[in-house]
Amino acid sequence: MDVELRPLRHEDAPAHCAGEDDATVRWLTGGHGTLAGTRAHFDRLAANAGAGRGKRGFGVWWDDRLAGYVDCDPDNRDGLRPAEPAPVNLSYCVHPWARGHRVAVAAVGLICSYVKEHAIGEVAAIRVEPANTASVRVARRCGFRHRRRYPASHPDGSPATFDLYLLDL
Ligand SMILES: CC(C)(COP(=O)(O)OP(=O)(O)OC[C@H]1O[C@@H](n2cnc3c(N)ncnc32)[C@H](O)[C@@H]1OP(=O)(O)O)[C@@H](O)C(=O)NCCC(=O)NCCS
Known part of the structure; x- marks a missing residue:
């Protein structure tokens, strides 16, 4: 299984959006994202990568086909206590056709290596x-350990409960 992270280009936006379910x-x-909004998001990720700050994200390619998305964000403080150092938050999705083949596990492993190699942080969340x-x-499969449960919001803004999982890199 050949899973790679690559920067996202404007021409990847249609496949990225088609993979959202x-x-x-x-x-x-x-x-659901629009093509224009998705391209703007890709531009922000590229600018952040160039500047070495903020959220950095990649497409997940499985055998040369775009199969998902993963990003890392050192600035997310959701669920943390005031003096607690921020772990680097990881977000990901895998397109429906590619699910169930350990693509997400591979992508999380690769972004953890990226975070470590680029000295973005020492703990992932x-x-x-x-x-x-x-x-x-x-x-759990990637070795993250449960740290705490905290009240938060769904992506649409409604109230939710989240679990924070952490991994030392
Ligand atoms: C979560 C998601 C990324 C998993 O992607 P995936 O590539 O199918 O996951 P993997 O194949 O790497 O599976 C990892 C583990 O999850 C399990 N798993 C995968 N889909 C599952 C499901 N629907 N129900 C229960 N377990 C599931 C696998 O069996 C595997 O566990 P194991 O190694 O102990 O057998 C994918 O379902 C997705 O994109 N969901 C929507 C977006 C999302 O929820 N993102 C995360 C927000 S926190």
Whole structure:
């Protein structure tokens, strides 16, 4: 299985948007993306990568086909206590056709290596709703340990409960 992370280009936007299903909207984005909004998001990721700050994200290619998305964000403080250092938050999705083949586990492993190699942080975090069993399994399979449960919001703004999982890199 050949899984790679690559920067996202404007021409990847249609495949990226086509890979968004109801599960992605429910658990991650809160709404379907437009092509223009997606290209603007890719531009922000490229600018952040160039500047070495903020959220940095990649497409996940499986055998040369765009199969998902993963990003890392050192600035997310959701669920942390005031003096607590921020772990680097990881977010991800896998397109429906590619699910169930350990693509997410591979992508999380690759973004953890990226975070470490680029000295973005020493601890990674996955924030996940307890009912999102697939993502909870990804976190546990990748070796993340449960840290705490905290009140938060769904991507659409409604109240939710999240679990914070952490991994020392
Ligand atoms: C969560 C998601 C990324 C998993 O992607 P995936 O490539 O199918 O996951 P993997 O194949 O790497 O599976 C990892 C583990 O999850 C388990 N799993 C996958 N889908 C599952 C499901 N629907 N229900 C229960 N377990 C599931 C696998 O069996 C595997 O566990 P194991 O190694 O103990 O057998 C994908 O379902 C998705 O994109 N969901 C929508 C977006 C989302 O929820 N993002 C995360 C927000 S926190």
